[in-house]
Amino acid sequence: MSAKNRETANVGAGNWKGLGMWAWILFRVAGVVLVFYLFAHIGVISSARLGGHHTMNTIFKTFDKTLFVLLDLLLVWAVLFHGLNGVRIVLMDLGIGITRHKAMFWACMAVAVVCFAFFAYSALNFIADKGGAWL
């Protein structure tokens, strides 16, 4: 281990347990995931233009497989988390509920869970209909 100086000796310790802290970190992670997804999405849609409808149909058949449906569910969670936590932050920026931000966070997450349950139900039905091939 390299020697520490007075600037670095104390860095990295500390407060990693606050709810707001984790909400913020996951908010950022979900945001980055959504940006990458957006580019992937544009790439897939462009395949119709660039490679013709056969290319797009082939790609879409792949996306019907179980693995990709489950990845879709992860994407749904990223959208719900990012969107609803974003609503909470907008409310806080408007001066609403700053002293009750934890309750607001859990309320937003409750809405997210309810929405997610709906999507999960649809996705699992879809997987069951398709026979459940992984890839």
Place this chain on the structure above:
Amino acid sequence: MPVATFHIKRFDPDNDDMPRYDEFSVPYEASLTVLDGLFYVQEHFDGSLSFRYCCRAAVCGSCAMYINGRYRLACQTNVRHLDGDVITVEAMPHMPLVKDLVCDMTDFFAKYEYIEPWLMRNSQDPAKEIGQTPEERKKLDMPIDCILCGACYSTCPSVWGEGNYIGPAALLKAYRFEVDSRDEARKQRLAHFDNEHGAYRCHTITNCVEACPKELNPTEGIQWLKRAAVRRRLFGRLK
């Protein structure tokens, strides 16, 4: 007499390569605070242990430390109120160290001074005092309790990431004067926090609220400042 084990994080930048934890056994009775424990260690085991303190009554903010995983004032923390008899005492995380438990607060106070934390007036003062209604005074109840211990500043990820961010404590103080009915320097002070190093750098992470040993809410003040700054930009209003 019960004995508490103090794990104290030690680091001397002039002599040590790495921080280390030293262990000391401190006998205690009902009223021992962590600060008393540190005095005991200094007197009986190791005179070179460094820490800051002053008032011993939780009003000066000198002895803020990271005790058993939470920001606390050493003078206000009774050993009996902590879980178990093992007490881990560390300097406030993420701050440059002077030695052991003593953080370098230079940046913290430079940023505090930057927002001009004093009452500024343009008009002629009245012959007696400057009157305030109870409602006007009530707005100051929360921010006026800040003791400048630096816990919020130490725990704020926006401060970790952006060295020029003036931080929750300075912004809370700006808020304290912005809501003071006697202060008349809104335009001047607004320029200090209405920028990328000021209120907008706060991402409402609320670590400062978790950390504050006086249980204040700096985020509430910072959000107020953001709204005031936006109102000023959109509508030219100062209040």
